[in-house]
Amino acid sequence: MDVTDALNSRYSTRAFKPDQVDKENITRILEAATRAPSWGNTQPWEIFVAGGDVLDRLRNAYLENYHKDVPGRSDLPRPLQWPPALQKRMEELGAERFRTAGIKRDDKAARQTIFEANYRFFGAPAVIYLCMDHSLTPWSIFDIGMLAQSIMLEAQQYGLGSIPAYNLVSYPDIIRKELEIPDDLSIIIGIALGYSDAQHPQNKFRSPRRPIQEVVRFGGL
Ligand SMILES: Cc1cc2nc3c(=O)[nH]c(=O)nc-3n(C[C@H](O)[C@H](O)[C@H](O)COP(=O)(O)O)c2cc1C
Numbered sequence: 337m338d339v340t341d342a343l344n345s346r347y348s349t350r351a352f353k354p355d356q357v358d359k360e361n362i363t364r365i366l367e368a369a370t371r372a373p374s375w376g377n378t379q380p381w382e383i384f385v386a387g388g389d390v391l392d393r394l395r396n397a398y399l400e401n402y403h404k405d406v407p408g409r410s411d412l413p414r415p416l417q418w419p420p421a422l423q424k425r426m427e428e429l430g431a432e433r434f435r436t437a438g439i440k441r442d443d444k445a446a447r448q449t450i451f452e453a454n455y456r457f458f459g460a461p462a463v464i465y466l467c468m469d470h471s472l473t474p475w476s477i478f479d480i481g482m483l484a485q486s487i488m489l490e491a492q493q494y495g496l497g498s499i500p501a502y503n504l505v506s507y508p509d510i511i512r513k514e515l516e517i518p519d520d521l522s523i524i525i526g527i528a529l530g531y532s533d534a535q536h537p538q539n540k541f542r543s544p545r546r547p548i549q550e551v552v553r554f555g556g557l
Contacts, residue, residue: 337492337493339489342489342492342493343489345492346488346489346492346498347497347539347541347542347543348498348499348500348501348543349458349460349497349498349499349528349530349532349539350450350453350458350499350536350538350539351453351458351459351532351533351536351538351539352458352459352460352461352497352528352530352531352532352533353459353530353531353532353533354459354461355461355530355531356387356461356462357387357461357462357496357529357530357531359387361494361496362385362462362464362529364494365487365490365491365493365494365496366383366385366464366487368486368490368493369483369486369487369489369490370483370486371486372479372482372483372486373479373482374476374479374482374483375475375476375478375479378476378479379479380468380469380472380476380479380480381466381467381468381479381480381483382466382467382468382517382521383464383465383466383467384464384465384467384511384515384517385462385463385464385465386462386463386465386511386514386515387461387462387463390514390515391457391460391461391462391463393514394457394463394510394511394514395455395456395457397507397510397514398455398456398457398507398510399452399455399456401455401507401510402452402455406507408502408503408506408507409506409507409508410502410505410506410508410523411470411505411508411522411523411524412477412505412522412524412525414502429543432541432543432544433450433538433541434447434450436537436540436541437450437537437538437540437541438537450538453538454501454503454504455503457504457526457528458499458501458528458538459530459533460499460528460529460530461529461530462528462529462530463504463526463527463528463529464487464526464527464529465504465505465511465515465517465523465525465526465527466480466483466484466523466524466525466526466527467517467521467522467523467524468480468521468522468524469520469521469522470520470521470522471520472522477524480524480525484500484525484527487527487529488500488527491529495531496529496530496531496532497529497530497531497532497539498527498528498529498530499527499528500525500526500527501525501526501527501528502525504525504526504527504528505523505524505525505526508523511523511526
């Protein structure tokens with residue numbers, strides 16, 4: 337798969353098959369992905385991977401919190417407010433996702449199921465948590481972001497789908513306890529990994545992008 341194909345074919349998988357992912361393959365994916373650049377080659381990432389009974393326990397604890405309406409509190413704070421244009425894109429994304437899945441606005445039960453899927457980790461057999469020392473600045477989060485995309489692109493080489501998700505790290509205390517993540521590490525993002533259930537309605541949706549003419553301003557070219 338060439339780079340352009342990998343970039344164009346990746347999408348956020350929101351329904352995984354239950355098939356396990358080989359630990360060897362996860363290791364190879366992470367080995368390739370950690371070729372990502374970082375400030376001064378600091379490689380700020382510490383990576384924790386959950387699967388099997390560990391992931392089952394995490395999932396159960398997440399679902400319990402979700403059903404008790406425990407508010408999420410990620411180590412990295414969420415923006416209190418998004419700039420209006422970004423907020424609009426987010427709302428359009430949600431509406432379009434539901435439309436593609438054939439879910440009506442007033443179908444509360446179906447909407448609930450889709451939201452709950454976040455806390456089921458979308459049925460993924462493995463979740464990769466990317467962490468870094470809590471004293472670091474957004475420059476290192478930039479490095480973590482490049483690692484995250486590298487993981488997701490390389491995963492495709494193994495026929496694996498993925499999704500990076502805030503909701504995977506919304507209860508850091510649960511993850512920290514289960515994976516024995518030290519307190520001085522911030523849990524930045526989770527990436528669910530597994531074989532995509534391509535026929536699932538949630539995986540039919542492809543998110544749009546702003547036209548490049550709107551995004552890019554050239555100077556001197
Ligand atoms: C930092 C980050 C957090 C995200 N959190 C969630 C999430 O909690 N739940 C979810 O369904 N998708 C989540 N996503 C996936 C985005 O919605 C998705 O990347 C975006 O809509 C673009 O779609 P694509 O990944 O299919 O190209 C997140 C993505 C990123 C990069």
